[in-house]
Amino acid sequence: MITDETGNILIIGGSSGIGLETGKTLCETGRSVTLVARSFDNKTDQERQAVQSLRQTFGNERCRLMQQDVAQLEKLEAFSKKVKEVSGPIDGLVFCAGAQKTLPLSMTKPGVLKELFTINTFSAIELVRLFSKAGYYREGASFVLLSSLAPHEASPGKAAYSASKAALEGFVCSASQELITKGIRLNAVAPGIVKTAMSEEFLNKMSPAQLQSLEASYPLGFGEPLDITWVIEFLLSQRSRWICGKTFLIDGGHLPGGK
Numbered sequence: 001m002i003t004d005e006t007g008n009i010l011i012i013g014g015s016s017g018i019g020l021e022t023g024k025t026l027c028e029t030g031r032s033v034t035l036v037a038r039s040f041d042n043k044t045d046q047e048r049q050a051v052q053s054l055r056q057t058f059g060n061e062r063c064r065l066m067q068q069d070v071a072q073l074e075k076l077e078a079f080s081k082k083v084k085e086v087s088g089p090i091d092g093l094v095f096c097a098g099a100q101k102t103l104p105l106s107m108t109k110p111g112v113l114k115e116l117f118t119i120n121t122f123s124a125i126e127l128v129r130l131f132s133k134a135g136y137y138r139e140g141a142s143f144v145l146l147s148s149l150a151p152h153e154a155s156p157g158k159a160a161y162s163a164s165k166a167a168l169e170g171f172v173c174s175a176s177q178e179l180i181t182k183g184i185r186l187n188a189v190a191p192g193i194v195k196t197a198m199s200e201e202f203l204n205k206m207s208p209a210q211l212q213s214l215e216a217s218y219p220l221g222f223g224e225p226l227d228i229t230w231v232i233e234f235l236l237s238q239r240s241r242w243i244c245g246k247t248f249l250i251d252g253g254h255l256p257g258g259k
């Protein structure tokens with residue numbers, strides 16, 4: 001059973017942003033992590049140095065790196081076997097990989113939907129399915145999937161992204177009822193805008209006036225990865241032992257109360 005000091009946590013999307021910050025926090029609080037990404041090289045200097053520093057401080061036993069494109073669904077079974085071989089059964093899964101696109105509905109063709117749903121939804125679901133098989137997890141495990149505020153507010157151009165994350169939240173709600181009988185808790189975290197490579201990409205496309213107005217709608221400002229990491233850390237820990245099947249909206253006061 002996972003405690004606050006130990007545990008073997010698999011972080012999908014661990015080379016940058018929220019996933020990397022989560023890896024750092026989990027190592028610092030005593031866990032062992034396996035960080036997964038397609039690449040650890042094509043990141044900012046700061047992110048590459050952060051990964052290097054984790055490896056130097058905690059060594060290969062506490063901070064492993066694995067390269068895998070998790071959008072290649074047909075390769076995930078072999079990937080899950082490899083993870084089990086290398087690190088043993090997991091105490092936690094954090095799914096932080098994802099992609100977002102801002103497109104008008106007229107351009108939201110099946111190809112775009114397929115691309116977004118594959119990485120944001122299907123890949124997460126397939127990994128939960130594979131790692132909830134006997135021998136792949138330890139009883140008391142906690143799985144946390146990254147959703148988004150997008151399905152909770154109307155946002156033009158975000159229909160496909162929003163739909164992919166709404167599907168993920170629906171999955172969490174129902175699948176958690178099956179997983180709980182195996183001793184696994186499944187929850188989701190839905191952040192508002194957090195300063196990472198992903199948000200930078202669409203914020204950079206805004207006019208100064210649009211950006212100013214968006215920032216003004218966040219009473220506590222845009223988030224930092226650590227603002228989300230601490231919620232994930234809590235959901236992985238036994239302090240959240242009574243929490244299951246829920247999505248937590250974390251948004252610096254952006255949405256009006258009640259949500």
Ligand SMILES: NC(=O)c1ccc[n+]([C@@H]2O[C@H](COP(=O)([O-])OP(=O)(O)OC[C@H]3O[C@@H](n4cnc5c(N)ncnc54)[C@H](OP(=O)(O)O)[C@@H]3O)[C@@H](O)[C@H]2O)c1
Nearest residue numbers: 013015016017018037038039069070097098193194196198
């Ligand atoms: N930042 C925000 O404002 C925000 C708001 C709401 C929700 N979210 C959600 O939070 C999650 C993390 O976002 P972030 O901002 O931290 O993003 P990020 O900085 O872009 O990090 C994404 C991570 O996922 C990895 N990744 C992407 N595609 C992958 C693939 N096919 N296979 C394996 N790894 C893959 C990336 O590495 P590689 O590219 O090298 O593979 C990277 O490590 C996402 O699900 C996102 O939708 C973010």
